[in-house]
Amino acid sequence: MFAYIVRRAAYAIPILIGVNLLTFYLFFVVNSPDDMARLHLGVKRVTPEAIEKWKAERGYNKPLMYNEAAAGIDRLTETIFFEKSLKLFAFDFGHSDDGRDISHDIGQRMIPSLAIAIPSLLVGLLINISFAMLLAFFRGTYVDVSGVILSVVLMSVSAMFYIIGGQFLLGKLLRLMPISGYDGGLDAIKFLVLPVIIGVISGIGSSTRLYRSFFLEEAGKDFIRTARAKGLKESRVLFRHLLANAMIPIITGVVVILPLLFMGSLLLESFFAIPGLGSYTIDAINRQDFAIVRAMVFLGSVLYIIGLILVDVAYTVVDPRVRLS
Amino acid sequence: MIMPVILWTDALIFLLVAITTAFALYARRKPHLRAPWRHVVCSRPGSMAVVILCAYIIIGLLDSLHYRLALESNDAGAETHYASEVLSALDALVGPLRTQTEKTYSAPFATHLFTRETIQQPEGGQTREYPRLKYGGRHLQNPAVDARADILRRSGVALAQTLTAGLAVLLLITLWQAHRRQQAFTTMLRTILKRRSEVPWLIIWISLSILALLIFLAANLATAYHVFGTDKVGEDVFYQTLKSIRTGLVIGTLTTLIMLPFAIFMGILAGYARGWIDDVIQYTYTTLSSIPGVLLIAATILMLQVYMANHPELFETTLERADIRLLFLSIILGITSWTGLCRLLRGESLKLREAEYIQAATAFGVRHSKIISRHILPNVMHIVLITVVLDFSGLVLAEAVLTYVGVGVDPTMNSWGNMINSARLEMAREPVVWWSLLAAFLFMFTLVLAANLFSDAVRDAFDPRLRQH
């Protein structure tokens, strides 16, 4: 098991190198640092000196891959590639374009992100699984048909409408909770209720439908017929035999996104002005702060790969048929 | 005199139309393709969705026929110059909607502006009042009294028109079906009305009638009023949301068109060839899919922005500029979304490779190229189709989110994302400006819902696993 995880982690290295090269290409080769400087300083009427200064402040004034001016090992290290891309492997994200320490920002902003993501995930799972089981139990009846139609309707509404509608209804009309904002400590709760509710509601449609299909898939299997032939109560058939099997795809589907919860939700955080990593990313994109975007791309890939490894581990835990070797 | 303009996305849309038509003609001759499609049309939600989608597609296609008008010139011999503004067939069709702009916000069916203005009275002095709109309800003498009656009257006309058209359509459908099936007209009519026909003509007819009602309502009302109000700069919101349809469709379809060749080629190749080719392809898509989609799109669009900002000379009109950005957005969305399909196809090809009919073909010495084209490709097409249809609604929704994040379509382009984005701030106004949001919501929701229903029907019809249940 441990050896397996180590091997999988080793397999992640070439992928991360790929990600790294790709971002390097996108950020430094497609457009030169000069282009970026010009974008930030205004395209017209900008002096070469100002550009050089902008670049020097941010460490973009070095050669891309190979520094002929330097000596020895510095020829490779005194480059943008080494400074900006390779150092990501050490989780050294450097400084943002306006000079803030990215690692520090990420550490601080992770907590509000998780404060929304984890409750949304747990509450959502509970609700979605219950609904899906309900529909599967009543399969073929009007309960099921109308439930499926409702799910399709719910999943056809853009998440942004849920947010705007929820803010308007609960925040503005009913004044039940603050529309947006955030506070430290326990005070955060009153700011988190609305985003969590909306996060849960916006996911109900698609997840319920997906989970229902998992349940129906398992319900058609022979061993369910065996369970009924044993004369077991329907509740036992449902909870012990059906749920145990349908949980396998559900759990593994959840586990794969677990690490990505750290990245936060772009929409929820930005609409509710919560200082998490999601809004951090959006702000960076809007301010065209490439250093942060680069860091987040790398972080996202790392978390994704961790998710893939976790899924494999999760399979061995929930499915006795799978053994890692 | 007009000069046709073919934008990049227009060209691709027409390519897509051509491919779809060719495929339809091909599928007609193949029972294994015709039967599931029939199944789609015969399911009730499926047939309803098809009607709605067709309406959207027609609007989108009309909006893709672009041209530039010739400028009036006094000098007969002189070279004709063309206006810099690019119009579409849709603009010509809805004419006044585009040109009748007010000063600023006005509510749906309003005759006065939404905000008070200071007006100089002829007898001197100033008053703060809601000024009359330039276009909305312009024909009314006394809007406060007449508006309601006028709207009702116009709606009545629309209803009458719908009834007439609806009956005519029912007549035509029945006549056609009666002729095709060699049945008496009355028998056929009864079959249709009692929902005993195989294709649910009653549902189709009802959907068509509702659609007709909406069109007639729009035709009667939208010329005299702003049915969805106007936005900050006084543009008609109904016009905006109509124009947004094309953007949504382009994102939903072109993305797929762009990614399909990659996904199909690489997926089948990886599964069939195995070995190092498989390793390379797997590595490629794992790497690409490991980058969170939004961030990859953000990074690429940001870079595109930098490039465009530094090369303004490449784009003649703002529309062209926006169009290129739309195209790039589709390409990048395509790059982030081909990995899923590629993985599915790889898995299926790996399985098919061992299928006995492929082994049989190998035992006959059939060449690899033939095995792929005759055996593997036709047997994975249902996966491709289901994925394409399933992805569509997700892509339409993604456009709104990406535009909100700031890496979607160009801010000058009409799109639901841009509408929502600007309406978001208007919700904070007191009193609330809600109509932009409502219009975007209604049009987007209908499209996505229809697409979801359609994809359900397609999946039911094509997925062999689902058919067994």
Added chain:
Amino acid sequence: MKQPLLQLENLSARIGTGPRAIRPVDDVSFTINKGETYALLGESGCGKSMTALSILRLLPQPHGRISGGQVRLEDTDLTALPEAEMRQVRGRRIAMIFQEPMTSLNPVLTIGDQIGEMLQQHLQMKGTAKRNRVLELLDAVGIPDVKRRYTEYPHQLSGGMKQRVMIAIALAGEPDLLIADEPTTALDVTIQAQVLELLQKLQRDTHMAILLITHDLGIVAGMADRVAVMYAGQLVEEAVRDRFFTDARHPYSQRLFESLPNVDKRDHALRTIPGFVPILDRDFTGCRFAERCEQAWDTCRIEAPSWEIATDHHHVRCHLEDRNINPPARTTRDDLPLAHATAGTGTGAPLLEVRDLKVHFPIHKGIFKRVVGQVYAVDGVSLDIPEGHTQALVGESGCGKTTVGKGILQLLRPTAGSVQFDNIELTQLKGERLRRRRTDFQFIFQDPYSSMNPRMRVGDIVEEGMIAQEIGNSRQERRQRVDELFAQVGLSPEHAHRYPHEFSGGQRQRICIARALAVNPRLIICDEPTSALDISVQAQILNLLKQLQNELGLSYLFITHNLSVVSYLADRVAVMYLGRIVEEGPVASVLEEPLHPYTRALLSAVPQIDQDSRREIIRLEGDMPSPANPPGGCHFHPRCPDVMPECRENYPGETGSGDHRVRCLLHR
């Protein structure tokens, strides 16, 4: 004293609604007495499984329902019970085991849990008492090492073991009736013998009644007290076993017996039942078997026969038995044409020579896909097939027989050894040269459903090989050839424009044969070509293969697990065990005087119809070991009843007299 336990009265079931509803069970009545074994015999699609599910009210939901009649368990009408009370019946009074032990157990629950919950549900057992009883039950069904198995999951067990666990589950409720739905169809013949023996032993111990559903006449002969034959949703004949096997009255029952291949019929074509089982979505006016019955006359097509009493306890649904109707004078059945000399018809010159063929599959492990072991699927097989002869290759699943076939055809590249076809070394051929050679040897697959591309017309499927091998100059010429081929395999040329799913299993297998013939091969490797087919259809295909051999001088390598087919069709037979041939020789010699203990066990395990010649079954312990890790010495020694100490040391060399060779230390 016979006491009725379960009575079905005019039971009918429907799947679906409307005019296209399927009626798999239509007016079925029978009685099962306490303690007896009642066999329900029929081909696939005749409704026998649905009858069983109707009894337990477990028809597939939401489309299936009981549409009429009663099921009485002693004095209770099961069809009228509320669901909660019905649950008291399921498992407790009537238990059921299913055909597919692989999928019938819940993969994520332990064996102990799955048996234990029966005890908890029906006998309110808990804790240690429950555990002890589960261990007892596992022991009773012959599972070794019960304590370990208790905590294991189904995937850790072999197929035979899983079916034993299913039986243990069924036993847990101490039922009065056990419904066994094709309990051994998915199992190998030696495992089948174990499971059947177990069922008989349990029945002796517990006196439960068994409703045995099967398609295998041999199993019926060995197990049943009474037999009912089901056809197209109805019972057509019911009798005490001995009477049924000596004096079957219904033409369908009679044909079933006649279409069984065996050694005595070698010189004849098999009698077949034309056509196939009708689909049960329509109304029948006359006798349901009339369209396939040679003895049918006008009355049969107009009037449905009633349930006639032939003699005591012997019922037949046939107008021939109706004393009020005089059948037209029966045309005496012509005796079947002598089917040609059975021994090879060709020159006898060797066509295929396989020497020491090995196909190993490396086992990859880990990220870097290191090879950590080999699956020795085929480990040194030698065979000769002369022109115009049939060589059978027999063995249980997993012994590597299919891999031999694919290795010979180079569909799988052999790891070592030589395959000479007409003196050309196939293992050395590559690319275009191999491709051109493929016209000489063809393959017929086991499953006619998956061996044709569902997206192609069958005409195109047959033509494909001709195009690839450039046979026929024009499309027209090829089409003409396709028509000829269709006629040759007994199909009409119009069929060429249809798609595979429009054909029945037997018709599909005919198309597959036509496809193989299209390139004029000299050798055809048939991989279990009839095992997916019903008995009556199997006979049609065997006849066709034999006839083609005579007409075209084909050679066959016939891969099968079915020894009666071998005895009917083959000239020589090779018995495979774990990647190697353990015995090889002429059919008569090997089947009559088997030398290897494995061959003997295999032969004795085949259920026999002829009760007089019933031999004592040689029970083989356990399952076939994994070919990734074959036992040292003789591969068979862990299961061999005659094992000697030296068997564990060396793999025996080839010995034997004349052309009957064996690899066993008993025959040094």
